[in-house]
């Protein structure tokens with residue numbers, strides 16, 4: 156089993172408070188890794204470290220290493236745009252770009268270097284189909300994306316995330332704002348595309364974790380308590396904290 | 407201890423509030439009604455078209471052509487907006503996207519002070535700095551003989567005056583853009599500049615337009631500072647170095663003489679009515695524009 | 703492609719820094735030139751005496767009439783606007799909380815009249831004055847300036863009051879208070895700092911505006927002694943002195959501008975300081 160992301164001694168401080176404490180994690184390639192943990196334990200922060208969105212918050216001090224393809228993403232001179240392009244991000248709520256539906260995807264394609272109107276058009280249609288959105292929007296491609304429903308917007312964001320042609324998909328509670336059908340679709344989509352991507356999903360919902368996880372990372376108060384294959388994690392947790400979490404003590 | 411019992415106090419408080427509210431609610435109508443009523447004398451003998459498009463301003467002969475004043479006001483206002491919009495936009499982007507957070511805390515008092523400086527003080531500053539600058543350097547540089555008191559001087563001073571107003575709105579607009587949208591954009595692999603140019607600017611565009619519209623409405627009615635530097639010559643200006651005259655300045659400069667000629671008085675109130683109408687129109691327009699955009 | 707983007711960003715960042723610096727420098731220049739020119743003509747006599755005969759031809763005297771006049775007028779207008787404004791702001795946020803559309807309509811009207819230029823208030827005030835047979839006077843000036851600062855006062859208070867949490871009203875009702883008690887006792891106490899800021903902001907506007915008092919307050923060389931008599935104001939005294947052909951008188955205009963600027967700066971300093979201090983007594987939820 157190959158490792159896609161290797162995190163070594165990652166610490167994150169916001170001023171004096173420590174948000175992440177000595178994180179050491181390995182995320183296997185072409186599998187779904189679920190990050191679990193109670194609210195405020197640092198899941199989102201960990202995810203944001205992976206594509207260096209932490210750079211946006213000057214108050215956060217990050218130290219340690221995150222190795223992707225054996226390259227430290229925090230090394231000076233790392234190409235951050237390229238790094239981020241190799242990861243598609245799906246956030247808690249959909250944030251469509253303030254453009255038309257078509258351009259939301261075309262913009263991502265152009266960023267990755269796709270040129271030519273015909274080629275763009277074909278690819279846009281392809282990604283819309285992949286996100287199961289094509290049928291619903293093919294009449295309204297030139298409308299502002301913000302007019303779509305939340306569920307449709309999230310699928311658009313999925314299409315957009317795939318359109319940058321990433322190796323890794325980072326998803327932060329991607330279904331928490333969605334209706335059951337859209338949620339279901341996203342879950343199934345992850346299963347379907349798993350062979351081609353490394354997928355990291357943050358979630359609150361144990362049921363969802365059980366359904367999709369190949370691996371689980373369980374966090375508590377900024378630390379990784381337990382990590383490993385999902386089957387073991389759910390059936391045979393090693394740590395006390397994990398057990399009580401699985402029994403629903405924290406919720 | 408109290409003169410009235412609890413219930414009576416409630417009634418007094420309540421009626422007081424309601425009365426105050428009524429004053430406010432009727433104020434715009436009273437403003438409009440009062441000024442319209444006073445302009446009536448003029449409107450009775452002159453058509454609106456005459457008033458707006460005639461060049462000849464001779465109150466003693468009963469000729470009231472507002473054209474030079476309207477043109478003067480429009481020039482000064484538009485020039486001021488052209489100067490301050492890019493300055494505000496670039497500064498707002500700088501302060502909200504590039505500069506350290508601490509800097510915004512410096513910028514806020516700066517904006518407050520600029521906004522608080524009285525109009526006459528801007529006028530004084532214009533006379534001290536801008537007017538000599540134009541007559542000594544800018545004019546000769548363009549090969550123009552000018553006293554400095556000109557449309558351009560008015561526009562310069564006005565542009566500085568509306569900077570705090572427009573900048574404040576623009577900063578709020580950029581700050582209101584959710585961080586998550588920035589994260590979503592950057593995660594597609596854009597550089598910071600691409601994010602600003604392609605996404606933030608577009609997201610902020612309705613707000614930017616509205617802020618400029620509000621600034622325009624504000625600039626159009628600004629009186630004292632412009633009056634002090636614009637030259638006050640009743641002539642349609644042909645270049646920005648020409649002196650001009652604005653509608654607010656017309657009112658402010660002539661209030662003393664009006665009582666002798668009733669129509670003159672009426673004409674000045676008509677000028678005020680135009681200012682009121684322009685202000686209400688632009689503010690209404692921008693409000694509806696924003697309301698419409700917020701639906702998306 | 704990448705390189706042109708980089709160049710473009712660099713170009714615009716330089717431009718951004720220039721415009722930001724421009725604004726800071728302009729503020730510096732304004733303050734500096736007003737201080738520099740103003741200090742030259744500034745004297746104790748300027749601040750403590752009224753114009754003597756021939757003041758406007760360069761003879762002795764000062765602008766005490768305008769300083770006191772401006773302060774009195776601005777105080778009067780601020781108090782009047784406060785008496786009308788606070789109830790309106792309270793009414794909107796206590797009695798009309800559940801009628802969002804109505805409140806928004808009122809806000810909308812207030813924003814509209816906030817945008818009306820002060821010269822229009824001046825013209826309107828003049829009309830009103832003539833209508834009721836009032837002469838140019840302190841009273842007429844106060845009324846006009848009150849109309850002019852009312853929307854500023856109400857909207858700034860409103861922005862503060864609307865942040866008072868609903869839970870507080872519920873708690874107060876459960877103690878058996880009626881609505882106006884809730885409004886005047888609880889809401890005002892909870893928002894003291896914001897209300898002070900709003901008042902000071904309005905005071906600053908009131909004292910700095912010239913166009914609204916031009917027609918209505920008149921001008922006089924005496925100190926104000928009656929509501930019914932004209933009153934001098936600083937902005938107008940600056941304006942009139944500048945119009946004089948005598949250089950000494952013009953120089954005094956600069957000194958007067960300095961006085962006005964200093965008053966404004968003090969007011970704005972106060973509003974920052976007080977605003978911060980009173981925040982501490984506020985209950986945080």
Ligand SMILES: Nc1ncnc2c1ncn2[C@@H]1O[C@H](COP(=O)(O)OP(=O)(O)OP(=O)(O)O)[C@@H](O)[C@H]1O
Pocket residue numbers: 169174192193194195196197198199200201212214215
């Ligand atoms: N920029 C920041 N500045 C200061 N503190 C922060 C910052 N970002 C996050 N935190 C703090 O770090 C902790 C972890 O936040 P994070 O968002 O990673 O939690 P989470 O596990 O994603 O929670 P949730 O499940 O509620 O989304 C929280 O206590 C939060 O308040």
Ligand SMILES: [Mg+2]
Pocket residue numbers: 198199200327
């Ligand atoms: Mg989170």
